Amino acid sequence: MMARKTFRAMWAVVAAAGVLALSGCGPAPSPTSGPTGNSPAPSGTSGAPAKKIRIGVSIPAADHGWTAGVVWWAKETQKLYPDIEWTLATADSPDKQIKDLETMMVKGLDGVVVLATESAPLTPIAKQIHERKILLVNVDRGFLEPVADIFIEGDNAAFGRKSAEFVAQRLGGKGKVVVLEGIPSTVNTDRVNAALEVFKLNPGIEILDRQSGMWNKQKSLDVMQTMLLKHKQIDAVWAQDDDMALGVEQAIKEANRTDIKWILGGAGMKDIIKRVMDGDPMFPGNITYPPSMIALGMQTAVSVLRDGNREAILKFQPRHLKIDVDVVTKENAAQYYFPDSVY
């Protein structure tokens, strides 16, 4: 009996060790966790082997279409600069992301590009990175203190505002609208609040209902199905996000509703852009929110660090770049169409 108990205890320890090792990846683990260094540096033709510049990239895990796009763009941009020693880590929670960044710092870094899972919890470690004089490029979700050397953000307020303006304009200032929201987060709140401001200025627009579709096609399908039963007459849907827009569309089709004239999604999924390009009446437009902004962050980090002119470049490099979101319509859709993108 004793031997069996010890045997079991051993197994439990082995299993627990295995779990701890794997749980370093978290419940929804990243496909690439830890160092993904590129091809070894060619021994410099100039004689002395060039010390490779080490840049870390810390981004959210691909939990929906947009974040999957971010991961894809990050991987593609790595290929553009094979002379840089890249470390890419994806995280499904702020907790995991902090661990990723700490690990990268231990490894030793010249610069790091961070797209925060959430702004507040990541600010302390961002401060630490800044104090260590590691170049910090902050993309999209800003830290609560100005510790980043360069901050590139998409304008979520503009996203919400332009979306609402598109909806109001296209409905001619009068109509019944249903709103789908994203995962409760600062990104979602900024967008929705800005949109509601615009809708307030258009009293003819009636917001029938607001529910979260969690930026998820399946959840949006279920939620929209229920909302369709509740509201017998809807003119248009602001779905805020293209994954959700597809779920909404499926719900409408399954319920065979003809009153809904069109859906406004967002973030420029390639299939939706194609439909805008082709003049699909259900998708008359889109608002961009390019996941490729991570590529811009990475490119900026490279250009600042590459030739050793960091201090000089930072004298003129803007510290805060706000990427405006664009309204996509049939006329200009072609320039927003990237058929090879994963998003």
Place this chain on the structure above:
Amino acid sequence: MGRRSVHPMKLSEWLPRYGVLVALAILMGFSAITQPGIFLSPENLRNLLNQNAAIGIISIGLTLVIAAGGIDLSVGSLMALVAALGLITLNKLTGAGQTEVVAVMGAGAVCLGLGAGLGALNGLMVSWGRIPPFIATLVSLVAFRSLTLALADGGEIRSSSLIILPNLGQGGIPLPMLPTPDGRPLMLTWGILAWGLVALIGGYLLNQTRFGRYAIAVGANERAARYSAINVGAAKFWTYLVVGVFTGVSAFVLTARMNSVASSSMGLYYELDAIAAVVIGGTSLTGGRARVWGTVAGVLLLGIITNLLVLNGVSVYWQGVVKGLIILAAVLIQRRRTD
């Protein structure tokens, strides 16, 4: 569910046993009153069943696992992995020139077969490996999701079946006596029917087969079961295999409905909802006491809560709290004074 005496049950016995039905009735009544005409409409009721069919099917299998004293945390990730490979198989078969029917059947076969295989893997870890089920299925939860993400690069797998699979997802048996607002007969989807079938099979396995009896015995008192010459390891193993097969069915049902597989979000946190449903339904989490019909009621209870919150426009921030409180209440009602 044998009654020990012929006297009518006291409330303290009756409530834990049938409390879930009371809760269900109260909620349905509440929903019918606050959302007149909408909640009880045939379409809403059908949606309720359809939207919860995937979780429902998984929960039946989980009932068996929990009855035998085990737990399976990996069901959500297993579903995603099996669905991903099933859809990849479908696409590969289509690419290889097979007809759509063959491709869809291939996907179905992969879903069931791989579901069984991965369930067996869990079973082996628990029975032969003697690894505590929590740890073993935690490992597979993480590993299966990781594999799914790797297969799909974190993105979505689209189906190359444009007619048959979506029709399986949306079609079913038409019920002409229950028209929808646009006049077409209400469709009792294949997903709902699959859930019903799985529930019947699950109930049969649990209550009418030796395997079910052994599973309950193992869950109630593993040592006593072993001394009664029950092969404890085998009993446990088969419960994990069964939940794997049922999860495969669920994977196929959900893939048909979405005609795609979202590698990062499909099945995410399903295990929590499934376990909650099983527990609400009156199955003891420590094993030895289980009810398939209770699990079905539990799934419906959770589904109605969500439906109710959406219909009433409750902010999504509050939905979690409301859901948690109702689950707590349901479990408290079902507490038994003696065991």
